[in-house]
Amino acid sequence: MENWRAALERFMEEWPYPYALAGVLVCGSYITGNPSERSDIDVHMVLKEGVEWRERGNRIIDGYLIEYFSNSPAQIRSYFEEDHQERSTHAAVQFATGEVLMDREGTISLLKQEALGWLKKPFEKTGETGLEFMKYGLWDTLDNLEDLYEKGAVEWEFVYHNSLNALFDEYCRFLSVEHIPYYQIGSYLNEDNYLKKYLKSPFPDDEFARLFREALIAADRRQKIWLFKKLYSRVLNQLGGFSIDGWKVKTPAGNSVT
Numbered sequence: 435m436e437n438w439r440a441a442l443e444r445f446m447e448e449w450p451y452p453y454a455l456a457g458v459l460v461c462g463s464y465i466t467g468n469p470s471e472r473s474d475i476d477v478h479m480v481l482k483e484g485v486e487w488r489e490r491g492n493r494i495i496d497g498y499l500i501e502y503f504s505n506s507p508a509q510i511r512s513y514f515e516e517d518h519q520e521r522s523t524h525a526a527v528q529f530a531t532g533e534v535l536m537d538r539e540g541t542i543s544l545l546k547q548e549a550l551g552w553l554k555k556p557f558e559k560t561g562e563t564g565l566e567f568m569k570y571g572l573w574d575t576l577d578n579l580e581d582l583y584e585k586g587a588v589e590w591e592f593v594y595h596n597s598l599n600a601l602f603d604e605y606c607r608f609l610s611v612e613h614i615p616y617y618q619i620g621s622y623l624n625e626d627n628y629l630k631k632y633l634k635s636p637f638p639d640d641e642f643a644r645l646f647r648e649a650l651i652a653a654d655r656r657q658k659i660w661l662f663k664k665l666y667s668r669v670l671n672q673l674g675g676f677s678i679d680g681w682k683v684k685t686p687a688g689n690s691v692t
Contacts, residue, residue: 438464441498442475446535449479451504456482457542461532466631474499476528480542481506507541514552521606521613526552527633553633557610566683568604569676575600576666583659594658598649601662605669609638623647642668 442460449455462476463469475498481488489504505513513525529549534542560568579597582590599616606613612634614622621628623643629636637643642665649661670676 437496438469438475438498441495442477442500442535444495445477445493445500445502451479451481454481454485455536456480456507456539457537458535459529459532459542460535461528463631465533466531468627468631474501477502478510478528478532478542479504480510480545482539483507483541507545510545511548514549518552518555518557521557521611523553523612523633525549530633531631557612559610560608563683563685565608565673566681568608569670569673570678570681570683572601572604572666572670572673573676573678576663579659579662583655590655594655594662597662598646598665601665601669602646605639605642605672608669608673611635611637620647620650639668639672 446458457480459478459480460475461478463473464475474492477500479502481504483506485506488506488509489502491502493500493502510525510529517523517525526549529542529546530553532546534546537543575597579590579593582593587593599619602619603613605611618628622634623637623646628634645661645665645668649658649665652658652661
């Protein structure tokens, strides 16, 4: 038996709520491949229908960090839905790619099928009002970045990388692409294995992806601001163009922006 599996088996044996357990699913890099020395073991301790509590925690066993999630099927379904509303596939990918270790009532098999269904479900498109505020927000991001660039501000590098992240995420929102965590964007744009592991489709704009990869490794501020402007112009063109002069949005009071 692999060492990590032995550690997980010990965790399961010592788990204090066996009476509430419907099944166990392990997921993450130890299942999808290429775990690093910092990889933890993600395990879902799926509770029986009707259990009205949940628990999340961590244990270190034989040097392995085990992160566990104890939820009822209803709570897991709620996570699927909440993630989707936030343009995330986190929980669904865990269940779709995870390995079933125990499934006393067939609950996990059903949840795996539902997870695949959520992964196929398109995200909500940005409405006209939301699109206008998106364009203004991106213009404001560039304006702030240029202002700090011209001042030679010491925090410019920090603002530059945050601005790249904001630009990337807003473009993903417009394209109905899921939210990619900032610490995974490089892998998402560069590594086919990442796409396979996490069931992602390639980014749909090859030219943007090429420019963004350059922006991540650009050497000096002049090159960085030039690349950011190129990315900004490409995104704003895809969004339908934008001019700050005369820009306005009129909506009923009290309505949320969508």
